Every structure is written in structure tokens, then in C-alpha cells.
Amino acid sequence: xxxxxxKSAETSKINEDEYGxxxxxxxxxxxxxxxxxxxxxxxxxLPRKMQKWLPSSGAPVxxxxxxxxxxxxxxxxxxxxxFNRTEWKKFVTDKNLKEGDAVVFELTECSANKIDLRVxxxxxxxxxxxxxxxxxxxxxxxxxxxxxx
Numbered sequence: 001x002x003x004x005x006x007k008s009a010e011t012s013k014i015n016e017d018e019y020g021x022x023x024x025x026x027x028x029x030x031x032x033x034x035x036x037x038x039x040x041x042x043x044x045x046l047p048r049k050m051q052k053w054l055p056s057s058g059a060p061v062x063x064x065x066x067x068x069x070x071x072x073x074x075x076x077x078x079x080x081x082x083f084n085r086t087e088w089k090k091f092v093t094d095k096n097l098k099e100g101d102a103v104v105f106e107l108t109e110c111s112a113n114k115i116d117l118r119v120x121x122x123x124x125x126x127x128x129x130x131x132x133x134x135x136x137x138x139x140x141x142x143x144x145x146x147x148x149x
Contacts, residue, residue: 027053028106035099042089045082046074050105054081055112063091064108065119070094074115095121 022028029050037044046054058076061083062069072087082088091097102122109116 022104022106023108026107028104030102030104033097033099033101033103037088038092038097038099038101042085042092043082044088045080046105050107051081053107053110054115055110057112059111059113059115061115061117063117063119065091065095065121068094097121098123 027050029047031047033044036042054074054076056077058074058079061072061074063072070087070091072091073084075082075084097103104120104122106118106120107115108118
């Protein structure tokens, strides 16, 4: 299937939780988003760890995040392993992604004609309750860490 044959950057609802554990059986990668992946030129290069599982010639991709999905095109080797800019920009805009946010891509299905990636977004900003304001509080300094367990 060629890029022109898929509906680019359309969203539609599906029934899935936005967060949840990875399957543990499927390939995945995680990455922090750089300025150029969330602002012009909207380039998202998939890490080598994921490239080895994807078709080198590229293929249509369905990004599933929460209750929604987005159609994008993965260009393979000829695009240096990145998504179509216009379609990726739609995902970035819809999810309000910012520089420093992290994404986890889990490969749920892959063939020469279709790639399904489950996406988990981890925000760069912490909830107000977790921000340490007093230097004497546990975790505010390296010599006073928060101990888990």
C-alpha cells in the first residue's frame, strides 16, 4: 500500500486504556522528544532498536494512544526511518506533545503492508503535589534521597 492510499492523520475512537503495562512479548522502544520532533520540521526518527523490526521499504502505520488512533506513514530506509511530517505533526498537535516528553512505542502488528504501534505518552511536567519546594524535605537534595521499598 502506498502512502497516497492511506488516509493521513485521521483520528477515530477505539476502546483501550491510555495507560497500561507493555505486553512483555512484543518489541518496544522509548525515547524523549526533541525540539525538532515536536516543532518544525516535525522529524521523528525511530531508534535503531525499533528499525530492525520494521519493513525497510516503509509502510502505513496506525498509532494507537488511549482511545484514539492516527494513520501515519513510516518511510523506512529512504526517509531515514522517520514518519511523514504532516501526519506526525497532527499526532503531536492532538496529543499536545512538548519537548522533553517521552513516548513508548510498542509494536503490536507488523507486515510489509501495515504497522500497528501502541503509544504511551509520559509527560515532562510533574503534578504540583510531586514538586519539592522545601530544600529540607526528603528527596530535595542528593544527601537526603527518597528511599523506596
